[in-house]
Amino acid sequence: MLKYEYIAKEIMNLIEDKDLRQGDKLPSLDELVTQFEVSKNTVIKALDELQSHGLIYQVRGSGIFVRGRRQKGYINMMEIEGFNSMLREFDLTSKVLELKEVIPSETVQEHLHIDADQPVYYLKRLRYIEGRIFCIEESYFDKNIVMYLNEQIAEDSVFNYLTNNLKLQISFLDHYLRVGKLNQQNAVYLELQEGDPGIQVESIFYLANGVPFDYSKIIYHYEESQFFIQGNSYYNLMN
Amino acid sequence: MLKYEYIAKEIMNLIEDKDLRQGDKLPSLDELVTQFEVSKNTVIKALDELQSHGLIYQVRGSGIFVRGRRQKGYINMMEIEGFNSMLREFDLTSKVLELKEVIPSETVQEHLHIDADQPVYYLKRLRYIEGRIFCIEESYFDKNIVMYLNEQIAEDSVFNYLTNNLKLQISFLDHYLRVGKLNQQNAVYLELQEGDPGIQVESIFYLANGVPFDYSKIIYHYEESQFFIQGNSYYNLMN
Numbered sequence: 055m056l057k058y059e060y061i062a063k064e065i066m067n068l069i070e071d072k073d074l075r076q077g078d079k080l081p082s083l084d085e086l087v088t089q090f091e092v093s094k095n096t097v098i099k100a101l102d103e104l105q106s107h108g109l110i111y112q113v114r115g116s117g118i119f120v121r122g123r124r125q126k127g128y129i130n131m132m133e134i135e136g137f138n139s140m141l142r143e144f145d146l147t148s149k150v151l152e153l154k155e156v157i158p159s160e161t162v163q164e165h166l167h168i169d170a171d172q173p174v175y176y177l178k179r180l181r182y183i184e185g186r187i188f189c190i191e192e193s194y195f196d197k198n199i200v201m202y203l204n205e206q207i208a209e210d211s212v213f214n215y216l217t218n219n220l221k222l223q224i225s226f227l228d229h230y231l232r233v234g235k236l237n238q239q240n241a242v243y244l245e246l247q248e249g250d251p252g253i254q255v256e257s258i259f260y261l262a263n264g265v266p267f268d269y270s271k272i273i274y275h276y277e278e279s280q281f282f283i284q285g286n287s288y289y290n291l292m293n
Numbered sequence: 294m295l296k297y298e299y300i301a302k303e304i305m306n307l308i309e310d311k312d313l314r315q316g317d318k319l320p321s322l323d324e325l326v327t328q329f330e331v332s333k334n335t336v337i338k339a340l341d342e343l344q345s346h347g348l349i350y351q352v353r354g355s356g357i358f359v360r361g362r363r364q365k366g367y368i369n370m371m372e373i374e375g376f377n378s379m380l381r382e383f384d385l386t387s388k389v390l391e392l393k394e395v396i397p398s399e400t401v402q403e404h405l406h407i408d409a410d411q412p413v414y415y416l417k418r419l420r421y422i423e424g425r426i427f428c429i430e431e432s433y434f435d436k437n438i439v440m441y442l443n444e445q446i447a448e449d450s451v452f453n454y455l456t457n458n459l460k461l462q463i464s465f466l467d468h469y470l471r472v473g474k475l476n477q478q479n480a481v482y483l484e485l486q487e488g489d490p491g492i493q494v495e496s497i498f499y500l501a502n503g504v505p506f507d508y509s510k511i512i513y514h515y516e517e518s519q520f521f522i523q524g525n526s527y528y529n530l531m532n
Contacts (some may be wrong), residue, residue: 106345251490
């Protein structure tokens, strides 16, 4: 870990320890320099890093402030850390419905930038929050990157396995969200009625080198899920 | 505009002009330095800026790549530039239903950090895409910041008025998305049936100094709207 990353992490711990919220003020740049005994440049780089992730904002001549992110029970669409990290206050469980190697469909080929002759892992899970059905998840993993997967891992946390065991650096993801009416099969899974609202999120996960390796499609139970999303202006760049 | 912002904008123009997509390679750092005749540091700062907004990604030892953002017809939840900028390929129109000063409810007071005795502008609009009803929007503006508003502005683009006329620097926003069943009134507005899916997005817009000034609640027509959201890892900071 680079020094500025370490300082960024320390500042995050500070926010967490003091339970600081949206708009709360952080110590000044000089105070942070003194507190962490590092150079001004290191603190500035750490603050820029935190700002670029939407965790703080800096107001010239006024100070450094906390930007709210963690909303209990909301799925933070900016985070790629998996439900277990995101919804850590809750009891989350999974039930594996299917895990097998399949020939990728055209959609999967396109999203994962692979050919038809390259098999992928297909994983279908039901996920529960506090014992209540929360979503149906179908994932396709590029087998060149995720070379091995089993039911035990899939019952547990695939995200932890990818990052801790396979040491994959998952760096960014794209979500496509739309809403429709549930078909009969998905309604049965979600214990809802056919025609009830269904939230579909298609997600593509990328490694640090820009290679997509996981394409997932989730149908959420509309009464059990709500989403948090942050936006930042890049107006200056557009005009 | 600072020099690095200018260069960032030039790089964005390059992406637009060449119609580059997700994963397409940009010129190298050295090539950009030569092309724009600025210092290496300026280009690096411009690239960091673009990366923090999810517009490019850099792979050490490999190059600089475009990150896809603009998906035709998708509402980009990271952008705060308003529908007119986001959905510029489409014909967008608005119909003002109500514009008046009101006493803020407790929810509005809380979101805008104001007191009950501080009146706010309340604006209710129907918005159309290609002549079809697209969403119902209710907005509350802090009158200390948005001191004047009229129907003409509201029929036009409030965003353009705030940024061009009032010179407000809108810097970030938070979205809270959930899905439910439409009540009768909203179903009539959206030309749907009561009980059909309704997508509700509550958004809070902030100025560069962290002051919230606009709280909006939109109900989208589920067949006319789809959303794009980007995520970035800050895993290194979390673990």
